[in-house]
Amino acid sequence: MAFNVAEQETGAGLAGSAYPAAATEPAGQAARALSGRFETGRKVLIRFLPVLAAAGTLSVHLYVPNEQTFAINEEYRKVLAVLLALNVVFFGVSLVPSKLKDWLGENAPLVAAALSLLAIWDLITLKLGLLPLPYFPGPDKVLGALLEDWKLIGTSAFYSLRLLFTGYLFGAAAGLVTGTLMGWSKRWHYWVSPVMKGIGPVPATAWIPLAMVIFPTSFQASSFLVALAVWFPVTVMTGSGIANVRNAFFEVARTLGANERYLIFRVAIPAAFPTIFVGLFMGLGASFLVLIVAEMIGVKAGLGWYISWVQGWAEYAKVYACLGVIALIFSSVIALLFKFRDRALVWQKGLIKW
Amino acid sequence: MVSSATAVAYTETPATSGAISVRNVRRVFVNASGEETVALERVNLEIQPGEMVSLLGPSGCGKSTLMRIIAGLDQPGEGEVVLDGVPITGPHHERGLVFQDPTLFSWLTVKGNVSFGLKARGIKEIAREVDDYIRLVGLEGFQNAYPHQLSGGMAQRVALARALVNHPKVLLLDEPLGALDAFTRMQMQDEILRIWEDRGTTMVFVTHDVDEAIYMSDRIIVMTPRPGKIQEIIEVRLSRPRARNHPDFFLIRSKILEILHFAGEIRENYYL
Ligand SMILES: Nc1ncnc2c1ncn2[C@@H]1O[C@H](COP(=O)(O)OP(=O)(O)OP(=O)(O)O)[C@@H](O)[C@H]1O
Ligand SMILES: [Mg+2]
Numbered sequence: 001m002a003f004n005v006a007e008q009e010t011g012a013g014l015a016g017s018a019y020p021a022a023a024t025e026p027a028g029q030a031a032r033a034l035s036g037r038f039e040t041g042r043k044v045l046i047r048f049l050p051v052l053a054a055a056g057t058l059s060v061h062l063y064v065p066n067e068q069t070f071a072i073n074e075e076y077r078k079v080l081a082v083l084l085a086l087n088v089v090f091f092g093v094s095l096v097p098s099k100l101k102d103w104l105g106e107n108a109p110l111v112a113a114a115l116s117l118l119a120i121w122d123l124i125t126l127k128l129g130l131l132p133l134p135y136f137p138g139p140d141k142v143l144g145a146l147l148e149d150w151k152l153i154g155t156s157a158f159y160s161l162r163l164l165f166t167g168y169l170f171g172a173a174a175g176l177v178t179g180t181l182m183g184w185s186k187r188w189h190y191w192v193s194p195v196m197k198g199i200g201p202v203p204a205t206a207w208i209p210l211a212m213v214i215f216p217t218s219f220q221a222s223s224f225l226v227a228l229a230v231w232f233p234v235t236v237m238t239g240s241g242i243a244n245v246r247n248a249f250f251e252v253a254r255t256l257g258a259n260e261r262y263l264i265f266r267v268a269i270p271a272a273f274p275t276i277f278v279g280l281f282m283g284l285g286a287s288f289l290v291l292i293v294a295e296m297i298g299v300k301a302g303l304g305w306y307i308s309w310v311q312g313w314a315e316y317a318k319v320y321a322c323l324g325v326i327a328l329i330f331s332s333v334i335a336l337l338f339k340f341r342d343r344a345l346v347w348q349k350g351l352i353k354w
Numbered sequence: 355m356v357s358s359a360t361a362v363a364y365t366e367t368p369a370t371s372g373a374i375s376v377r378n379v380r381r382v383f384v385n386a387s388g389e390e391t392v393a394l395e396r397v398n399l400e401i402q403p404g405e406m407v408s409l410l411g412p413s414g415c416g417k418s419t420l421m422r423i424i425a426g427l428d429q430p431g432e433g434e435v436v437l438d439g440v441p442i443t444g445p446h447h448e449r450g451l452v453f454q455d456p457t458l459f460s461w462l463t464v465k466g467n468v469s470f471g472l473k474a475r476g477i478k479e480i481a482r483e484v485d486d487y488i489r490l491v492g493l494e495g496f497q498n499a500y501p502h503q504l505s506g507g508m509a510q511r512v513a514l515a516r517a518l519v520n521h522p523k524v525l526l527l528d529e530p531l532g533a534l535d536a537f538t539r540m541q542m543q544d545e546i547l548r549i550w551e552d553r554g555t556t557m558v559f560v561t562h563d564v565d566e567a568i569y570m571s572d573r574i575i576v577m578t579p580r581p582g583k584i585q586e587i588i589e590v591r592l593s594r595p596r597a598r599n600h601p602d603f604f605l606i607r608s609k610i611l612e613i614l615h616f617a618g619e620i621r622e623n624y625y626l
Contacts, residue, residue, distance in 0.1 A: 248457045251427050256471035256520060257447030266474070270461040347461045347500040 047094045047108045053115035054084040060119045060127065061140075067129030073144030083115065137317040142324070145317035152306065153325055159301040160291060161329065163219065167226025168287050172280060175231045179238025179279070183272070184264060189239070196235055204229035204290045212298055222294035229290040230283035237279025241272030274348060277341050284337055288330050303329075371438050372523040372556035374401040374424060378433035381419055392581030393419040394430070399575065399584065403438075404554040406547075408561055408571040410610070416582025417560045418454065421526045424558065425451040437524065447471060450522035452530045454560075456513040458501040464488060464512050465497040471520040487515040491545070506533040511542070518549065524556045531566070543570055547594070568606050569596055576613050586613050 058080040066072065094104040118139055124130040126138035137145075146153070178196070181188040204225045215221035245268055253267045269276070295304025303326050310318040376399040383391045393416040401407050409417045422428040424435050426445040435442045437449065445451075458467050468487055472480040488497055491511035501509060510533055517525060527546070531539045547570060550557050561567050567574045574588040588610060592602055 246457075248453065248455070249459065251445070252451075252453065252457050252459075253470070253474065254445040255425055255427070255447070255449065255451045256474055256516065258470075258474040262474045266470075267459070271459075273461070347463075347502070 043105060044095075047105050048091055049112035050087040050108050050115060051084070051091050053112040053119075054080065054087045057115050057119040057122070058084055061122055064123065064127045066126055068126050068133060068138070070133070071141065071144075072126070073140040073147075075147055076140035076143050079143060080118075087111070087115075134314050134316050137320070141317040142320045145315065146321040146324070149310075149318055149321065153303075153322055156301060156303045156306040156322075157325060157329060159299075160295065160303045163222055163226060163295075163299070163302060164287060164291050164333070167223040167291070168230050168284065170223065171227030171230025171287070172234050172283060174227065175234025175279065175283065176238055176276070178231070179235040179276070180242055180264065180269065182235065182239035183242025184268060189243075193239075196232070200232040200236070204232075204286065205293045208294060208297055218299045222291070222299050225294050226287045226290050229286040233282035233286060234276070234279040237282070238272065238276045241275030241279075242268045244275070245271040273344055277345070281334075281337060284334060292326070372403040372554075373438055374524060374556065374558070375399070375436045376401075376420070376424070376433070377436065379420070379423060379430040379435060380432040381416070381423065381428070381430050394423075395581035395583045396433070397582075397584055401556060401558065404556055405573070406550055406557045406559065406571045407573050407575060408559040408567040409575050409577060410561060410564065410567045411577030411582075411585075412579055412614070413562075414582070415577040415579035417577060418528055419582065421451065421528050421558065421560060424524070425449050425526055427451070447475060447520045448523045449526065450517035450520055450524070451526045452510075452513050452517050452528060454528045454530075454532065456506075456509040456533075458504075458509055458512055458516075460501045463498045463500055464493055464504070467501070467512050468515045468519055470516060475520075483519060487519045490518070490549075491515045507535070507538050510534065514542075514546075521553075522555065524558070526558050528560045529562065530559075532562070539566075544595075546570070551594075564607055564610050565598065565603075567610075568592075568603055569598060574610065576610060578614075588613075 058077070061077055061080055090104050094101045094108075121139050125136055126140060178188075178192055182192050182196075183189075207225055207228065208221075211221040211225050212218065215224060249267050249271055250263055253263055258267065291302070292304035292307075295302035296308045299305055303322055307319055307322050310316075310322070376397055379394055379397045380392075381394040383393055385391070397416075397420065409420065411417060419428065423430050424442065426442050426449065442449075459470065462470065465484060465488065469480050469484045472483070485494075485497070488494055491514055493508060493511060493515070496504070496508065501512075504512065510530055514527075514530060530546075531542050534542060543566060546557070546559075549555070559567075559570060561570075568590055571590055574590060576585045576588065577583065578585045588606065590606060592600065592606075597603065
């Protein structure tokens with residue numbers, strides 16, 4: 001949600017700044033043309049930055065002598081070469097006006113920075129040996145670990161995602177039901193809220209010993225824990241979202257002939273959805289945490305298990321490779337949730353759209 | 355903007371239904387510190403089927419409270435309101451209410467708002483009727499707009515269409531035109547009158563505007579505050595369509611202003 005606000009603000013800022021430029025007198029035209037050319041030159045340079053960065057990173061890797069001479073991965077230089085080639089192509093594409101060009105131009109500084117970070121990483125590990133092995137391997141070794149172990153990491157990711165979705169769906173569904181009941185009916189609120197206030201704040205991971213005893217399989221136990229972690233924030237936010245829906249909405253709906261079921265599903269829940277979404281988002285964050293911890297402790301599969309397993313063998317390159325995969329997967333899942341929100345909340349956006 | 359020749363398929367409501375009788379209604383609000391506000395003090399009122407009645411009076415005289423009681427959203431402490439012989443116990447789609455504030459469902463489009471009542475009642479074939487009502491209030495082209503994209507006047511017209519689509523026997527309008535500019539307002543007055551004449555719906559209309567009350571209604575209920583009660587009922591025996599500049603119009607207006615103590619004194623040399 002914070003992202004959205006920022007976007008709107010920058011949008012307004014750009015629109016605002018367009019005015020004074022258009023209002024400048026003709027006398028300043030030559031100067032503007034000049035500064036315009038300078039401006040485009042600067043923009044081209046910015047779009048060229050990733051190429052420079054990729055070339056720099058590749059040269060650092062190829063030509064700076066290695067301090068750590070142990071097991072250097074040969075694939076890394078190929079990947080860097082591919083990255084360089086790709087960025088040259090992107091630069092070429094970005095010379096022709098298109099939507100892609102704008103996107104590339106916007107992200108060019110970020111890409112350049114990321115590539116430079118790779119070079120710095122390479123320098124302080126492989127090249128200069130400033131950090132001790134095996135705890136801090138260079139980028140080539142992490143890539144090597146990923147290439148070596150991608151099958152196991154992939155299977156682990158599959159198990160983690162299966163657990164995540166099972167737990168999340170059950171937890172979110174249960175949270176929506178209890179939250180709606182609590183927000184809607186005083187009696188439910190009376191009975192459920194003490195339970196929720198008591199159990200809710202207990203971190204779901206604290207239930208691990210109990211869950212392992214109660215459920216026959218560790219998959220069920222950890223699904224339950226993930227679900228529990230999701231259930232709490234979804235319940236709280238749904239309950240308060242529904243309790244805070246303007247009473248006037250219900251009154252209008254009742255004079256239009258809505259019965260109680262219709263009021264709940266067609267008025268209360270949609271009206272409370274912005275708040276409900278906050279709960280769904282918080283629940284997702286909690287579920288990631290519980291997922292990884294549960295896998296590290298109890299389950300014998302998944303990314304959390306993988307990390308603690310390879311750590312046992314002191315294969316830190318694999319730990320980092322797995323962390324990268326976790327970052328990629330979890331941020332994609334969050335992006336997916338936001339996509340869903342944008343769908344559900346078109347009515348809330350300031351965009352003119354019909 | 356508002357087309358006058360819009361074809362809406364009205365199911366004729368016989369003018370024999372829609373009789374409201376307000377009997378001895380008293381409504382007292384008690385605030386947190388125990389102080390009582392008498393919003394309505396023993397109000398009695400008979401409204402004929404198909405009549406257009408307006409409630410006129412200063413802020414706080416209980417107009418909205420009376421409307422809410424007739425709508426069934428509020429219960430009187432004493433007395434009762436009866437519609438066609440049946441006491442009112444709660445809200446029902448046969449009594450439509452357009453609130454002072456349009457209160458559109460912000461998550462629904464104009465179309466979704468207008469079709470809300472029909473869908474809530476489980477009616478399936480609604481597309482044509484909904485389109486007709488959107489056209490009736492002059493919002494064609496805005497079917498898929500969300501409430502935040504509408505002006506205040508447009509929003510109020512959506513609220514009107516949303517209430518009308520249910521074919522209520524009684525339509526309660528709580529200052530529905532308060533937020534509109536003078537021109538749109540006069541246009542909407544004619545639009546409401548046209549619907550009223552076509553359909554014979556009983557309409558109760560709250561307004562602060564004396565001219566509006568005279569232009570629209572068969573009878574004007576003048577109310578006074580603290581405690582809220584009916585001061586006087588004025589019959590407007592002007593033929594329709596009414597001319598806003600007819601001498602009789604001014605006569606009725608000065609009578610109302612006198613009742614409300616706003617008439618003032620005509621001094622010598624006042625006119626040009
Ligand atoms: N829910 C409530 N709680 C307490 N007091 C209320 C409530 N609703 C109305 N009142 C009081 O009842 C009196 C009448 O209110 P009401 O809203 O009916 O006035 P009104 O004639 O519609 O005024 P306006 O023209 O400003 O809309 C007011 O004094 C108000 O303070
Ligand atoms: Mg009012």
